[in-house]
Amino acid sequence: xxxxxxxxxxxxxxxxxxxxxxxxxxxxxxxxxxxxxxxxxxxxxxxxxxxxxxxxxxxxxxxxxxxxxxxxxxxxxxxxxxxxxxxxxxxxxxxxxxxxxxxxxxxxxxxxxxxxxxxxxxxxxxxxxxxxxxxxxxxxxxxxxxxxxxxxxxxxxxxxxxxxxxxxxxxxxxxxxxxxxxxxxxxxxxxxxxxxxxxxxxxxxxxxxxxxxxxxxxxxxxxxxxxxxxxxxxxxxxxxxxxxxxxxxxxxxxxxxxxxxxxxxxxxxxxxxxxxxxxxxxxxxxxxxxxxxxxxxxxxxxxxxxxxxxxxxxxxxxxxxxxxxxxxxxxxxxxxxxxxxxxxxxxxxxxxxxxxxxxxxxxxxxxxx
Numbered sequence: 001x002x003x004x005x006x007x008x009x010x011x012x013x014x015x016x017x018x019x020x021x022x023x024x025x026x027x028x029x030x031x032x033x034x035x036x037x038x039x040x041x042x043x044x045x046x047x048x049x050x051x052x053x054x055x056x057x058x059x060x061x062x063x064x065x066x067x068x069x070x071x072x073x074x075x076x077x078x079x080x081x082x083x084x085x086x087x088x089x090x091x092x093x094x095x096x097x098x099x100x101x102x103x104x105x106x107x108x109x110x111x112x113x114x115x116x117x118x119x120x121x122x123x124x125x126x127x128x129x130x131x132x133x134x135x136x137x138x139x140x141x142x143x144x145x146x147x148x149x150x151x152x153x154x155x156x157x158x159x160x161x162x163x164x165x166x167x168x169x170x171x172x173x174x175x176x177x178x179x180x181x182x183x184x185x186x187x188x189x190x191x192x193x194x195x196x197x198x199x200x201x202x203x204x205x206x207x208x209x210x211x212x213x214x215x216x217x218x219x220x221x222x223x224x225x226x227x228x229x230x231x232x233x234x235x236x237x238x239x240x241x242x243x244x245x246x247x248x249x250x251x252x253x254x255x256x257x258x259x260x261x262x263x264x265x266x267x268x269x270x271x272x273x274x275x276x277x278x279x280x281x282x283x284x285x286x287x288x289x290x291x292x293x294x295x296x297x298x299x300x301x302x303x304x305x306x307x308x309x310x311x312x313x314x315x316x317x318x319x320x321x322x323x324x325x326x327x328x329x330x331x332x333x334x335x336x337x338x339x340x341x342x343x344x345x346x347x348x349x350x351x352x353x354x355x356x357x358x359x360x361x362x363x364x365x366x367x368x369x
Contacts, residue, residue: 010058
């Protein structure tokens with residue numbers, strides 16, 4: 001088994017008294033692919049470096065399979081690492097770069113050969129095993145770095161933005177290969193990235209960090225449908241969730257005030273009755289909004305198209321609402337639907353897609369699906 005637990009872990013850098021990680025508690029289960037996401041400076045890399053044994057823990061405990069590993073170095077923890085920088089040995093060919101961690105542990109030559117060739121096949125490196133890193137393009141060099149991390153059976157595989165500087169096509173290919181390696185080798189993998197779309201495509205569960213603190217951990221579906229706070233709601237999803245000022249009308253409806261009057265929207269779930277009449281924030285995801293040229297739906301509000309962004313199979317419309325505050329709302333429509341700038345459209349919010357917030361806190365409770 002390879003379960004990882006962080007129990008109230010802190011990282012405080014003495015110089016400047018900087019809190020990089022604050023009271024972090026979560027678990028990564030055996031054979032799970034856990035992605036840690038958040039903005040730069042949120043504590044992601046410091047967390048990974050503490051897991052690897054590269055950074056001392058200020059307070060708290062890290063456990064591997066129930067055993068505290070705080071005093072242990074990287075080798076004693078049996079972790080595999082891959083970073084954004086390839087850190088390859090330029091004097092060794094690709095074969096020997098991949099074989100290095102196996103040889104360092106005294107693995108028999110026959111086993112080294114079998115494992116190197118197996119992981120090289122999975123990462124499409126067989127044809128370059130005899131070449132040297134300096135002769136390879138960046139994408140191939142990163143594959144070598146990943147192969148070296150995955151070639152042995154570590155307790156935990158730790159990946160810190162390993163493909164963030166690649167072009168989009170190479171990144172998409174490497175993402176698929178990383179997930180395939182994880183599944184075929186049965187590893188426990190913790191993957192750090194600032195790119196939430198990348199994390200979503202790879203992970204079993206997602207941990208969101210912000211300002212050194214854990215905001216939420218769960219499956220992508222849980223985080224998208226039941227965000228713990230407004231920051232998580234905004235951060236997870238592309239385009240980001242829209243936010244519009246509204247007011248609770250009844251325990252089952254909310255309205256947005258426009259020059260023509262109130263536009264009412266029902267919602268599914270329960271709220272505390274104390275919020276009736278209160279000003280709140282309505283959240284709605286762009287891809288869940290229905291867009292039409294006519295007012296076909298009762299629960300809809302008009303907007304003027306300001307920006308049209310074609311994105312291959314979809315188009316993102318930025319509209320300005322007629323709500324008095326000139327709120328901007330993004331909506332996603334199929335690329336086959338054509339809209340023009342300054343065109344008036346109607347945006348429909350169905351009851352099951354609305355999120356309600358009192359400042360940062362969600363106030364709408366829904367039953368788990």
